[in-house]
Amino acid sequence: MSFELFxxxxxxxxxxxxxxxKCDVLIIDGRIAxxxxxxxxxxxxxxxxxxxxxxxxxxxxGLIDIHVxxxxxxxxxxETIASGSAAAVAAGFTSVVCMPNTNPxxxxxxxxxxxxxxxxxxxxxxxxxxxxxTKNREGVELAEMGFMAEAGAVGFTDDGNGVxxxxxxxxxxxxxxMFDKVVAQHCQDNSxxxxxxxxxxxxxxxxxxxxxxxxxxxxxxxRDIQLVQKTNVRYHAQHISTAGAVELxxxxxxxxLPVTCEVTPHHLLLTEENCLEYDTNYKVxxxxxxxxxxxxxxxxxxxxxxxxxxxxxxxxxKSEKELVFLNAPFGIASLECAVGLYVKALIEPGVLDWxxxxxxxxxxxxxxxxxxKGTLGVGRQGDVTxxxxxxxxxxxxxxxxxxxxxxxxxxxxxxxxxxxxxxxGEIRFSAD
Amino acid sequence: MKVILKSEQIGQILDDLTxxxxxxxxxxxxxxxxxxxxxxxxxxQRLSSRLSKKLGxxxxxxxxxxxxxxxxxxxxxxxxxxxxxxxxIGFDIDDKIIVLxxxxxxxxxxxxxxxxxxxxxxxxxAIRLAVLVDxxxxxxxxxxxxxxxxxxxAPGQLVQVNLVESDGKDEVxxx
Amino acid sequence: xxxxxxxxQFEWKHKxxxxxxxxxxxxxxxxxxxxxxxxxxxxxxxxxxxALRGKVxxxxxxxxxxxxxxxxxxxxxxxxxxxxxxTEKTSSVSKGETLLDTARNLEAxxxxxxxxxxxxxxxAKFLSRSIKACVINAGDGYCEHPTQGLLDVYTIRKIxxxxxxxxxxxxxxxxxxxxASSNMWAMSxxxxxxxxxxxxxxxxxxxxxxxVSISYSLDEVVEKVDVINMLRVQFERLGGNPFPSVRxxxxxxGLTVERMKRAKPDILVMxxxxxxxxxxxxxxxxxxxxxVILEQVKNGLAVRMAVLFLVNQAAAQEK
Numbered sequence: 001m002s003f004e005l006f007x008x009x010x011x012x013x014x015x016x017x018x019x020x021x022k023c024d025v026l027i028i029d030g031r032i033a034x035x036x037x038x039x040x041x042x043x044x045x046x047x048x049x050x051x052x053x054x055x056x057x058x059x060x061x062g063l064i065d066i067h068v069x070x071x072x073x074x075x076x077x078x079e080t081i082a083s084g085s086a087a088a089v090a091a092g093f094t095s096v097v098c099m100p101n102t103n104p105x106x107x108x109x110x111x112x113x114x115x116x117x118x119x120x121x122x123x124x125x126x127x128x129x130x131x132x133x134t135k136n137r138e139g140v141e142l143a144e145m146g147f148m149a150e151a152g153a154v155g156f157t158d159d160g161n162g163v164x165x166x167x168x169x170x171x172x173x174x175x176x177x178m179f180d181k182v183v184a185q186h187c188q189d190n191s192x193x194x195x196x197x198x199x200x201x202x203x204x205x206x207x208x209x210x211x212x213x214x215x216x217x218x219x220x221x222x223r224d225i226q227l228v229q230k231t232n233v234r235y236h237a238q239h240i241s242t243a244g245a246v247e248l249x250x251x252x253x254x255x256x257l258p259v260t261c262e263v264t265p266h267h268l269l270l271t272e273e274n275c276l277e278y279d280t281n282y283k284v285x286x287x288x289x290x291x292x293x294x295x296x297x298x299x300x301x302x303x304x305x306x307x308x309x310x311x312x313x314x315x316x317x318k319s320e321k322e323l324v325f326l327n328a329p330f331g332i333a334s335l336e337c338a339v340g341l342y343v344k345a346l347i348e349p350g351v352l353d354w355x356x357x358x359x360x361x362x363x364x365x366x367x368x369x370x371x372x373k374g375t376l377g378v379g380r381q382g383d384v385t386x387x388x389x390x391x392x393x394x395x396x397x398x399x400x401x402x403x404x405x406x407x408x409x410x411x412x413x414x415x416x417x418x419x420x421x422x423x424x425g426e427i428r429f430s431a432d
Numbered sequence: 433m434k435v436i437l438k439s440e441q442i443g444q445i446l447d448d449l450t451x452x453x454x455x456x457x458x459x460x461x462x463x464x465x466x467x468x469x470x471x472x473x474x475x476x477q478r479l480s481s482r483l484s485k486k487l488g489x490x491x492x493x494x495x496x497x498x499x500x501x502x503x504x505x506x507x508x509x510x511x512x513x514x515x516x517x518x519x520x521i522g523f524d525i526d527d528k529i530i531v532l533x534x535x536x537x538x539x540x541x542x543x544x545x546x547x548x549x550x551x552x553x554x555x556x557x558a559i560r561l562a563v564l565v566d567x568x569x570x571x572x573x574x575x576x577x578x579x580x581x582x583x584x585x586a587p588g589q590l591v592q593v594n595l596v597e598s599d600g601k602d603e604v605x606x607x
Numbered sequence: 608x609x610x611x612x613x614x615x616q617f618e619w620k621h622k623x624x625x626x627x628x629x630x631x632x633x634x635x636x637x638x639x640x641x642x643x644x645x646x647x648x649x650x651x652x653x654x655x656x657x658a659l660r661g662k663v664x665x666x667x668x669x670x671x672x673x674x675x676x677x678x679x680x681x682x683x684x685x686x687x688x689x690x691x692x693x694t695e696k697t698s699s700v701s702k703g704e705t706l707l708d709t710a711r712n713l714e715a716x717x718x719x720x721x722x723x724x725x726x727x728x729x730x731a732k733f734l735s736r737s738i739k740a741c742v743i744n745a746g747d748g749y750c751e752h753p754t755q756g757l758l759d760v761y762t763i764r765k766i767x768x769x770x771x772x773x774x775x776x777x778x779x780x781x782x783x784x785x786x787a788s789s790n791m792w793a794m795s796x797x798x799x800x801x802x803x804x805x806x807x808x809x810x811x812x813x814x815x816x817x818x819v820s821i822s823y824s825l826d827e828v829v830e831k832v833d834v835i836n837m838l839r840v841q842f843e844r845l846g847g848n849p850f851p852s853v854r855x856x857x858x859x860x861g862l863t864v865e866r867m868k869r870a871k872p873d874i875l876v877m878x879x880x881x882x883x884x885x886x887x888x889x890x891x892x893x894x895x896x897x898x899v900i901l902e903q904v905k906n907g908l909a910v911r912m913a914v915l916f917l918v919n920q921a922a923a924q925e926k
Contacts, residue, residue: 202816208728208750278729326727500656513618516644552653
């Protein structure tokens with residue numbers, strides 16, 4: 001006897017297959033069986049079936065967040081793969097990619113397998129991981145990219161750090177050419193960034209805080225694009241935040257270089273002005289920039305230059321964020337309200353429509369990490385997210401399943417409530 | 433609003449206070465007036481000029497701000513916040529008879545504060561208290577040595593002294 | 608709003624002094640007028656008034672300072688307050704205690720006013736959100752040093768009557784100077800024209816948004832200004848060497864006897880101290896007839912007494 005899930009009458013948006021219509025989705029034994037008008041399907045009458053009425057809702061391929069920090073191993077008080085996955089699935093994400101800046105970092109196949117095993121045990125979302133580019137993310141010696149690739153790492157990054165030495169980055173790209181995995185970069189040239197804690201500009205001057213100039217991001221991005229020209233290896237610019245970075249991506253794509261990029265919701269919704277009260281919930285890296293940068297990022301998204309939206313979920317303990325702004329750690333933990341934030345940043349102001357938004361959360365990120373997900377194609381795993389696009393709700397950090405509460409959006413009213421998250425045909429989250 | 437003292441009456445009271453002060457002043461001792469802000473200093477100046485005329489020699493006058501010595505700084509009795517102003521006493525108060533001058537003596541708290549302020553400024557030979565209006569309602573055991581008009585205004589009423597230099601005319605009213 | 612008007616009276620409502628950026632001209636002037644009333648305490652035989660009797664003032668200094676710390680201690684003492692001195696080296700902070708825990712521990716012992724100096728900008732604001740006591744910022748990172756700003760404008764106002772229309776140069780390591788920052792806010796709000804002077808590596812590049820103009824030439828500026836405030840160049844703090852040598856800095860930006868010859872005869876020469884004699888200012892100028900450096904120190908006491916008094920008043924009214 002097979003298990004069936006029948007999602008009827010929703011607006012099915014599957015950009016990978018260019019689908020945007022009202023119809024049904026039938027999942028049998030954890031795989032997509034049919035997408036179309038299915039009320040008359042004979043299989044429905046003969047087998048056990050759970051029906052979900054998705055009238056008025058959006059039915060999308062399970063959402064994918066390719067940039068989260070789940071702090072395991074090493075900082076389990078801040079978050080674990082279990083708590084992070086619970087947060088992810090409640091937020092509509094059926095797949096996430098963990099960053100390797102754990103303690104110890106993910107830099108060999110045992111580490112990769114550890115993350116995968118923990119993810120499987122949790123039985124919430126699919127948990128993938130990237131591996132470090134260099135040993136201990138120090139930017140000196142290459143890490144075992146080969147073994148990590150074989151163990152299933154979906155890419156490499158030293159995220160948290162950028163690879164400082166040009167020669168080391170070149171070597172990394174050349175080496176990675178053997179493996180068809182993306183090399184991602186947290187673009188931050190430390191000689192420009194120094195000990196900055198917020199965007200360098202009028203506000204950092206008035207507040208007396210050391211600033212991170214946009215050059216810190218742009219200089220490294222420019223350098224990396226030159227290296228990609230030489231090596232032609234797939235490169236992904238993580239969390240771009242400045243108008244200058246947008247220009248560089250635009251030029252790189254025009255030259256048909258294998259360059260992709262991602263943007264976070266805070267770089268679309270908040271600016272450096274939010275730091276005026278020294279509230280550490282606004283301390284993040286790359287820092288919150290200016291209205292002009294937000295404008296440029298939104299234009300880039302509308303043009304199709306941006307390939308993925310990511311939360312860069314960075315959980316921290318209350319006690320860590322309760323330090324003076326100068327000393328508090330960087331990071332915003334917003335995985336759990338991600339969809340509502342994207343709606344606010346992009347759908348409401350008309351930058352994107354729902355198919356455009358879904359595309360940046362499904363097929364395009366899936367392509368970057370090279371997994372066969374992000375679509376509702378027949379035979380694919382039954383990963384589905386059901387969203388009520390008009391339901392409004394108030395973000396309440398105290399209800400988060402994540403362990404951490406460092407989220408500046410507490411109290412915001414947003415639209416776009418995740419109703420159900422289905423992973424491999426199992427309903428792993430249902431809103432009450 | 434009731435006028436209890438008119439301009440000529442105020443002048444008469446000041447003349448009267450002057451005579452009494454002189455009659456009690458011991459020979460050989462210097463004398464000076466120190467007025468308690470605000471309005472006390474104006475009366476002190478007027479007394480000083482009368483005293484100087486009668487005695488044929490200079491009787492200096494100073495201004496005392498008692499804000500820092502008030503006993504209600506840390507438990508404000510009303511919503512009004514006192515403003516710290518300058519104290520200007522340009523002479524040595526040691527070994528002199530200092531006549532403290534205030535417009536109204538009521539609870540006695542201002543006079544207490546003024547005396548504490550004077551002690552921190554030096555060591556007068558004696559402190560005397562001269563007031564234009566002495567109203568009932570003492571909360572401290574303090575009496576005026578030279579009182580002008582005695583008023584039995586009730587506790588809720590306000591006895592307001594207006595002077596030409598600060599308010600445009602000489603008049604004492606009860607509101 | 609720190610200052611509200613009730614009929615002819617003003618009331619100081621703000622129980623913290625965190626910076627001058629948030630105050631308007633009226634509020635700054637009110638503090639200066641109040642300070643006038645405190646000046647004479649220091650001239651009397653008994654240099655005390657009981658205004659803060661029974662109150663506890665904590666000097667919470669996480670950065671080295673003798674002059675500001677002593678100034679606050681003396682000011683508190685003149686108002687009859689009790690003082691607790693707290694320095695980082697002799698504290699539990701070196702054992703890893705956070706600022707928040709330190710403050711909460713002090714609060715538990717019952718304190719009324721905290722004067723804090725800290726290397727992190729925003730530390731005073733952070734503290735004011737975390738404890739109930741009054742907080743006075745004695746310097747937070749590169750952000751502000753409000754009492755220094757106040758005593759600087761007090762000094763100018765005492766001598767010149769008003770700052771309206773005065774041209775004031777602030778010379779030196781401006782980007783790392785919280786004194787320059789507080790000066791800029793106070794002086795511009797009181798109607799002065801402020802000019803930052805220094806090498807491009809030490810002067811902010813944001814003309815247009817800040818109420819100042821910029822010059823890289825002391826020679827040009829010295830002839831035009833009514834007041835010149837020389838900042839100490841803190842060689843020990845400057846990372847990465849924004850100019851090649853002390854010699855070169857002094858040559859271009861030092862206030863020398865030579866340059867003073869070209870200045871207005873009644874120019875006021877100021878310095879927040881401590882002075883690097885021969886570096887940013889020549890001895891003869893520091894000790895010369897135009898120098899009001901010692902006046903600044905004297906006025907600092909009156910200003911700090913006024914600030915302690917006012918924040919205490921606001922707190923008393925809150926209860």
